[in-house]
Amino acid sequence: MVDTTKPEIVQLLRRINEGATNSQTPLGEVLRLCLRLGRLLNNKELSDWAKAEAGGYESANSLPDYRISGTEVRGTFLGPFGSSLSNVSIPQAVVEEDHRETLFTVYMTQPVGELEQLVGSSEGTNSLSVPWSGNTILYYQHKELIEGLGLNAAWKVLTTATIAGVLEVIRARVLEFVLVIEKELGIDMMNYYDSKTSLETPTQEKINQIFNTTIHGGTNIALGNPGTTNQHATHVQPGDLQGLKEKLAQLGVTEELLNDLDTALDEDADSQEQPGPHVKGWIGRMMIKAGQGTLQLVSATATTAVMAEVRRFLGLPPA
Template identity: 35%
Template sequence: MSLLREIQDAAIDSKTDLASLLRKCKVLAARLGSEEFKSWVDSELSGYKNVEDLPEYRVLHVTSKGHFSGAFGSGMNNADIPMFCLPEKFRETMSRSNMMEPVASIEALVSKSDGGTAQEPWNPDFVAMVGQKIYQGMNCMQAWKVIPITALIAALDEIRNRILNFVLEIEAQDPDAGEAALNSSPVPPEKVNQIFNTYISGSVQNVATGSHSFEQHATNNDINAELFSQLLEALQSVNQPEITVPLCNNVEEMRSSQGTQSFKEHYQHFMSLLSNHMTVLGPVVAPFLPALAAIVP
């Protein structure tokens, strides 16, 4: 069986661990003479060293929870932490989890889980800095980011899909490319680079096609930012934190995920939570719903 077909079969078979699949890809990268593909494979195998180099599928949108203590033995455990309680400059950072680890580590985490969530602890210094500003009269003793295991599974699945698409396109160019001598360039380097950018790095999709489109996108983002800010203010005006805190967290998730596929999931969750409290929140939130629905891809 050719190397290209071996990679295809391994990508399709969920029982094949990703590390083994990626090592096959490393051989293919050498035979194609593609430094870009080799670098991506090495990063997935060994982990990413810089946050700036992370692909978007490794940046997860998360919520946070914590344990709180108050006067006279009062306290709350596993309480939601609203992002709007944090200083604005930290909200984006605390709303995401950067998965820098090798794929083998992520797969091990998924295999040991019960399908629920994983945790990423907050820095203790940061907890000490903001701990008294979250819930009135209470101090945060411990906090962590909540990472859905389903998000990790989706990230791993995305790697398989990108490899499969890349290899299928290489095979379309030259079915024997996987058996070529090292650095013999069976497929022209510029073509390999184009296929890599299209199916692996995704950079082709991030290039603006014209200045008018870019300006329109920026304008829409400005309008959306105002919408989310006003919606948060409206929710915060309702003095029932047991109802509004989860919704405010969800609004922060929508704000940080706009323009991505996960926005629709966060929007649906928001509407599901809202439906349980329409009597209280309906009059407050209703003016924002048409504009919010218009953002859904």
């Protein structure tokens, strides 16, 4: 580590700390400061993350888990003689299994500023609608989801509380990162400018460790080249069975279920369809256990993350 005085870093840490703890400070402003801090610390991971949060993510594949949420779906159905049902809940069970993850999950790729605007402009309502695509509606019009009625419209219900929760997660993780960096640097914010304390800049390995622990809860997200891999990669790489098992274990999948998945993957090795029937059966059993409470996953939306990682292992898009 190099012994040096970094007054700009100290000033940035103080401003980020104040912005993250003040809900009136736009998150975009806080993240721009984080981007600057990443440049000063010469830490690309922090800079890339702050840039993605402030400017939006390029695809659902690069999203951190806290920006992915399972949702309720509601729809309008029309029938003969002017009969109809409006704003009725559509259960996952009536939708083809391969479509469930896509149709019952919201991937929030928007910049934080846009998410803040969605929450701020939602007075009088506690939810937003994310419509199914026209092609999806057309496909399920030919399926009788409700006897005697045809699907006319369907939409995912994204609550403003969910969006607000995402924003609070970002604030909390930024604050935690700053506090740990301050401690690592040995900064006393109250007395730093009086003492003119020299700072020992942490190594990149240490900064990365702090970033991975505080921002992504012990994992890292691949924001750049999708072909780049490392031992902290958030998303499983195709064919990486050990990586899949480690990721699913992090999500709360038990060793017994991991062994069952290993067997299912072997049994489906020659299947023309992927995921194959045995892996689909494994996913179904996992979801049932989670629903019954006999499998304690790390969050209410972790089943979606489990299915996404299995698909990534198979070389398929997560949705």
